[in-house]
């Protein structure tokens with residue numbers, strides 16, 4: 001027996017003893033295994049079969065009402081030194097965290113089955129991929145990991161060959177919010193999660209491994225683990241450019257990744273290919289470009305708002321072999337959420353629908369589905385070497401200030417634009433919704449180490465001989481004085497992607513401004529849109545005084561990290577501020 005196998009076996013044995021599980025089941029990822037689990041869950045009521053005529057092999061799962069989103073206040077990064085986790089993370093000393101968690105795990109699987117779930121994040125034969133094993137007592141987690149990762153025998157074989165793997169230990173426990181913690185030990189490549197059965201808290205391959213642990217590893221090994229979608233944009237000449245985009249949770253990654261071009265663009269031959277919708281691992285290749293893989297094999301997407309109008313590709317892939325979590329039901333047992341036609345009969349908690357109780361679907365209701373069911377799924381998503389990235393896009397949900405699109409002058413400025421990201425909060429995490437918060441690179445909840453070191457890591461990619469992607473910032477969410485979104489968004493976002501790729505190919509000039517490069521009037525095509533007269537002007541308005549205030553706050557944020565913050569980033573910001581201030585004063589005097 002290889003030593004890896006024995007270390008895996010040893011760990012499983014130790015956990016089985018600690019948790020006092022009734023039985024241990026090694027998962028091989030077969031269809032028979034999944035069918036057996038579904039049968040078990042249908043019998044226990046953990047799954048409800050949906051209408052077999054409209055939704056064959058589709059199921060509904062209802063979470064405990066107090067367990068419907070990620071819990072950032074209960075999520076910890078446990079490095080030896082607190083400063084390595086940084087002010088951007090909650091921290092606990094590893095020894096204290098292990099003691100706390102092991103006390104919770106002690107005897108917690110009595111009467112339950114312990115599932116051993118080996119998985120590979122990324123194509124099974126890719127050097128960019130990394131493996132892990134999740135131990136869980138939740139069959140829901142096993143089913144979801146089966147859809148979201150390359151799970152089972154092949155992954156186990158790679159682990160036995162390779163040696164290192166991330167150890168993730170999970171129990172739903174009693175689903176008591178007072179006994180719930182998500183702990184990360186990046187220096188040990190391990191995760192302990194207790195008391196939640198929900199998505200990002202429980203499917204440990206996703207946010208816990210592929211972002212928090214992987215970002216830490218990536219820094220040491222010279223790559224990047226990011227909260228980004230990856231799409232291929234094919235132009236009428238048949239050439240495909242790949243774009244990676246970071247938007248915070250519930251800010252449009254899945255929608256952009258599956259975009260269907262507006263009618264006129266379709267006729268010209270434009271097409272979007274989906275490589276990933278949530279996570280991107282990228283590394284400089286021998287040619288100096290960044291090459292990216294999607295470590296996931298499925299989609300765990302936000303259901304509400306998904307419709308034939310906003311995301312037809314997603315809707316179409318959800319009518320078979322899918323799991324729905326916390327959606328409503330129609331009278332004939334179809335899944336229902338706000339944004340779909342028809343009427344709900346039951347809400348996400350199984351109560352007869354009553355608008356007085358709020359929406360029928362929980363705002364963070366999700367679907368889980370294998371990626372291959374997506375009509376726009378890219379053949380390149382399985383490529384071991386990944387895809388070359390031409391453009392990196394940052395974006396947030398901002399009702400004012402941020403223009404529709406902005407291009408960075410160079411890599412350092414691009415890193416600054418990413419670091420300066422802010423977004424209004426959404427239902428993807430528990431807490432108030434719609435509050436502006438800083439969310440650098442959409443990684444605030446997911447970076448497994450000190451943001452100051454993270455920004456330095458990003459800056460370090462600018463080396464002689466590299467050809468880094470161009471960097472952009474977008475905002476689909478700017479609102480007019482009527483309180484409505486100005487930009488139509490969704491499919492029409494292609495118009496903005498077209499401009500970006502035009503910039504990459506040297507087809508368009510841009511307008512240099514104090515905050516970055518903006519499109520020249522007319523370069524973003526608006527034919528076929530019915531926009532209010534001044535819409536484009538409003539979308540690109542630059543208010544120097546408000547930018548100065550924004551960047552003053554950003555400067556204070558950077559300063560809050562102290563000495564560790566790279567001077568290069570601070571200098572970049574200060575150089576911009578030095579020009580903004582006089583411009584703001586000048587404008588004030590002119591208006592004055």
Ligand SMILES: Nc1nc2c(ncn2[C@@H]2O[C@H](COP(=O)(O)OP(=O)(O)OP(=O)(O)O)[C@@H](O)[C@H]2O)c(=O)[nH]1
Pocket residue numbers: 247248249250251252253254255256277278300301302304305306310428476477485488489490493
């Ligand atoms: N106005 C507007 N809303 C959008 C646009 N794209 C997405 N949305 C809305 O944003 C919400 C979330 O979109 P998703 O694409 O699921 O977000 P995500 O970034 O993939 O979310 P996570 O899975 O949580 O990481 C949905 O309610 C969408 O309808 C857009 O271009 N304009």
Ligand SMILES: O=C([O-])CC(=O)C(=O)O
Pocket residue numbers: 069070198199200201206207248249250278300428429
């Ligand atoms: O992690 C989750 O639960 C879902 C998700 O993609 C996010 O919140 O960004």
Ligand SMILES: [Mn+2]
Pocket residue numbers: 227248249250278
């Ligand atoms: Mn996400």
